[in-house]
Amino acid sequence: MKKKTKVITIGASALAVVAAGLFGAGMYFYNVAVVPAPKTFLSKDKPIRKNSPAYPAHKWYQDVEKDKWYETSAGQNLKLDANYIPAAKKTNKTVLVAHGFMSNKNKMFSYAYMFHNLGYNVLLPDARGHGQSQGDYIGFGWPERLDYLKWIKQVVNKNGEDSQIVVFGVSMGGATTMMVSGDEGLPKQVKTFVEDCGYTTAYDEIAYQAKSMYSLPKFPLVDIVSLITQAKDGYNFKQASALKQVAKNHRPMMFIHGSRDKFVPTKMVYPLYHATKGPKELLIVKGAAHAQSYDKNPKLYTEKVSAFLNKYVK
Template sequence: MKKFWKWFLIVVGVLLVIDIGAGMYFFHTAEVRDKKSFISNDAKITKNDPLLRQKTWYKNVKKENWSMTSATGDLKLKAYYIPAERPSDKTVILAHGFLQSKDGEGGPAAMFHELGYNVLAPDDRAHGDSQGKLIGYGWTDRRDYIKWMNKLLKIKGSHQQLVMYGVSMGGATTMMVSGEPDVPTQVKAYIEDCGYTSVEDEITYQAKSMYNLPKWPLVPTVSLISKIRAGYDYSEASSLKQLAKNKKPMLFIHGSKDTFVPTKMVYQLYDATKGPREKYIVKGAGHAESLQTDYPKYKRTVKQFLNRYME
């Protein structure tokens, strides 16, 4: 019997070491600022890009460089501000995707500029020109965006009407912001494009999709490491939970052929929000491709949605 327990403990110990080692590896893959092989952060403009005109405009337009300290007070964050062509009290705050940056916001920035909006495009912590080593998947960023909003209102005036828009991780960030109790009253509406239901759901899905690994025990282990190192676990970083506290209008956009953040998530998100809601599924669009798949209809849908809530 003693021999059995000896070997049992050895096996458990070996499995625990393997689990922790794998957890540390996948934590680095998921959250540590670095180039990732599974996603591109290339913001180069190609001649066959459906959004060539919009991205070229964005590259060349004069931008104001803004900066502030993060909500946690330890990081310096950067942003671009582009005033509308004509004086306007309407401003959109753009939230970019995973490993993206403000430099890659040409499509949505141009669309909102064409609609008469000022544009504020921040770099999330651990992205672009902002400081930080750990990626927050929207959860740690949500407080930074509220601080950006307040900075904007202080500089440009409290009469501003604000809209928040985000794609992919930026879509999740937008939804996570929506559930905060101190969002400025000047925020009139939100638009999220292909955001995930929660970090836990997305990491679980990617573990299966990319590595054919089950949720247990890997995802809980990585989540625990995240709690220790980054200050949050994956279950608390939930768009669904935040939407349950949101009462402002939200437009949900998703590509019908999204296999990175599966399309089924948008229906759960749509059902979760407590505010006025609309849904736009872009036929044939993959992940974060809805804007380029049908730019005229996308722009028209956004315009019609905002016209209902902006004065």
């Protein structure tokens, strides 16, 4: 009897050690994935020199007059910050530009420049926990989708009921765009969506990164981090599903992805493209890495986006 009790005690102790180790690993990767902070796995920004193809857009963005807009986040009453750039000629066309993971509104200058040249007002918000917006966690687009609904309503309130709105995003911003598309209560003024290299679900993306960067299986670690996120921040990685949201969308959507995307693998775009119920178009930019489709071929990118939008935004 004593021997059996001893075995049970040793087994329980071993399980406790394993559980503690898994929880510790979960907290470590929670900080890596969900807490806004500099990330070693993200490439550092390079200075934009005068001979860079991006220089004209960067110079324009630095010099152009920008209005400050503010919003309160859905749920937590966080103060959110955005730049608003009116079109050169008065228009009812406005695009919301959603940035990616640990990026910010000011890094989206190339897209702001493109849409400005296409005749749009441009609204560039900082997502919660990024840039000048408040927040202590990254929502991978799920809580952010509700913030973007509030930004959309602010555009309508300020620019008029006849507003024609495009929602555009890159990477996490692309996923956010798709998550917005399937939400109930989306104002009628939203005419179309353009997403660039967004992921199917936060779970799929984080599982992919765990394997590619750390050679770790998705179970149980990603599930543990997801549970921690649920407990701390009120959402989980499977819930943050662009795939489920886009399946509820009936408005036009354009999907863009680089053929050499190793961060959000190119294969993710195909189930998303097939899931949406509205008019759609797919552009795979040959040779482009993650979030580099515009830089790789700005002429093609602009022509395709412009042609798509002109079908639905008059």
